[in-house]
Amino acid sequence: MTDSTSNLDQNGTLYITGAGVSAESGIPTFRGEDGYWTIGSHNYTPQEMATRHMYQHHPREFLRWYYHRFATYRHHGPNDVHHFLADKNLITQNIDGLDGKAGNPNYIAIHGRLDQMTIYHQQDQPVDIVAAPWDNVDTENLDNSLLALFNINGQPELYHSYKPFVLLFDEYYTDLYRISEAEQRMKSAERMVFMGTSFSVNITNMALEIARQRKIPVEIVDPNPVIVPYANTTYHRLRASDYIQTA
Known part of the structure; x- marks a missing residue:
């Protein structure tokens, strides 16, 4: 599969988002x-x-x-965080399609699309x-x-x-959901930023394990962040909409 991240986020950051990002859109x-x-x-x-x-x-x-x-x-429409992510290298767990509505041309909706x-x-x-x-x-x-x-x-x-x-609970990731490309993006990242996710699904655990193996920095953005077993982690106890004002 062709790597499609070459025109996205030249600083090497991979963003991985969860439901907290869409909460401010009323979802x-x-x-x-x-x-x-x-x-x-x-x-x-x-x-x-x-x-x-x-x-x-x-x-x-x-x-x-x-x-x-x-x-x-x-x-429902995208909020400021979706617009901030519109030109970023992005994997989302959300199925709401708001990243596409915000204009991201090649984000990965790893759990499918509503x-x-x-x-x-x-x-x-x-x-x-x-x-x-x-x-x-x-x-x-x-x-x-x-x-x-x-x-x-x-x-x-x-x-x-x-x-x-x-993707339902008793199903598994396949290339229909672009899992191979998602894994390649993780392995190519120089930094990972997790936003609004509870780390309760396999994709976030996979990403965190790859970050640990590659010894790259991780940032977690959440008002009540999950504390992960990785020392090279920075926690931003903020809503995603507040974080993007300083990013």
Whole structure:
């Protein structure tokens, strides 16, 4: 795969962002009091809902939950942090697409994109990524409308039904999500800056391990930062919007 970072952030900094960056755009974080993970369905916890297993066996409830928890935020706009990152070498855990709306031409959305979907397929197989049909949803007949738009009759069928382009808890990183390119960007970085992330997902742990191996400096920007096991770390106990005023 061609390295596409040559025109981005010539000082060698790789930015890795999480849900805290989009909070100022009105999008709830995952683990805050109003976060996605604090609100489940009537019968399942959020950790159970956001799985391939739930999509496969309970697609009606999965799509309804996904629509209410994610798709209803699809028209929110980028904030000052997204605009600051628009010309930066960036990997985001967020699926909201706000970095693209801010003008970043080649950021990596390592967990997928809210505004996109794919044909339902076996993982690690190449498939096209297409626009998701959220604007065509009939909210007066929500369940049936979602099932029809995602080509689901009963249960999802491989290579017939559609699935939101989002990496679920029981799935793994593949090159559909540009994981090889993300790893290359980590290995090429001279500095890593983590913004608004809880270090609770594999991609941040992978990045931190590569930083330790390469002995490059790390900065963590968060009002309540996670303390990581790496000495060459600087903590900025700030919101990302305050940090960019001094960066």
